Amino acid sequence: MTQxxxxxxxxSHLNAESSTPTFDHADTIRATGAFDEVREAFWKEEPHFREALRVVDADEVYLVPLFISEGYFTEQVIPREFRLEEWDPELWDSDGTSATHATLRAEDTGQTVHYCGPVGTHDSMSDVIVRRAESVTGDDDVGDGFGLAVVGHGTERNENSAKAIEYHADRIRESDRFDEVKALFMDEEPEVDDVTDFFESDDVVVVPLFxxxxxxxxxxxxxxxxxxxxYRTGWDTPAEVDGHRxxxxxxxxxxxxMADVVLERAADAGADVEGAIERVKAETGGSPATGD
Known part of the structure; x- marks a missing residue:
């Protein structure tokens, strides 16, 4: 059976760069040869969600949402647009951060679709956040003497938005790699505007979970x-703000x-991609940064 x-x-209709990471991660996974086909699909761009399965020849599809949290898009929009029969959020049996996968049938194409939880709540996303801190500082051992702020949008409309941010902040804090780890938000307390108020560390890495x-x-x-x-004039990295870097x-x-997180989601749903995961981690400098 082809997969x-x-x-x-x-x-995005407004930001041409919005889709760049999706294409980049798809290219990385495509190069591993783990799947017969690798396709990208979008809500606000072409190729659109609604047509995506019609151009896929494979009988079995692993559908991975490149979204940060469980909510409106992952629970309503994607299942509706992909026309997944008998979908119900209860199939994920999730508390807001623990969605895994559900195996369904695509109504109009008849394909078997393993619908996975969003990348943003997978445990391996914690490693990507830490890897991002390594990348921006140029230090593969960054942590000692540093604070880490994991930043999310935050919204009263979807409590799971904040849950995903707090989940990874908690996991990284428990690893004891950084001196301080905080979850901060744009639209709710504690706000990223006041980032320096929340840290004693002189150096603070700020990683937005977008x-x-x-x-x-x-x-x-x-x-x-x-x-x-x-913002049009740019900024220094690091930038001095209120006595902090x-x-x-x-x-x-x-x-x-991030390509690894997509593969991990598919693996959890039964895809045979262990070799691809090892290759992607080797090529992108990935390591079990949280000690799991």
Missing amino acids: ALVIAAHG VADGYHTQEDIPEDMGLTDD IWYSGAVGTEPL
Whole structure:
């Protein structure tokens, strides 16, 4: 039986770079040869969710949402647009951060679809956050003497949005790698605007848990933190703010190791991709940063 991987992402009509990480991670996985087909699909760009399965020849599909949290898109939009028969969020049996997968049938194509939980809540995302800290500091051993801020959007409309941020902050804190680890948000307390108020460490790495760089990560957050008065002029890395050095990484989803999280989701749903996972980790400098 032939097998395909479909990566489902949001995309954007306004930001051409929004889809870049999706294509990059798909290319990385495609090069491993783990699947007969690897396809990208988007809500706001072409190829669209609704047509995605119609151009997939494989009988069996692993559908992985490149989203940060469980919620409206992963529980309603994607299953509806992919026309997954008998879908119900209860099939994930999740508390907001523990979705795994559900095996369903695509209504109009008849394909077997293993619908996976979003990449953002998978345990291996903690390793990508740490890897992002390593990348921005240029130090593979970064941690001692450093604070780490994991930043999310936060919203009253979806409590799971904050859960994903707090989940990874807790996991990384338990690894004792960094002196301090905090979960901060754009639209709820504690706010990233006041990042220096929450850390005693002189050096603080700030990693936004976003899939792609865009308005929030490249404009809002740098200005809100005081890295720059005008995002168009750029900022220093690290930037001096209130007596601290802020190492701002940009969106975690642009880190090459993200391809591993996509593969891990598929593996959890039964895909035989262990060799591909090892290859991607080797090529992207991945390691079990949280000690799991």
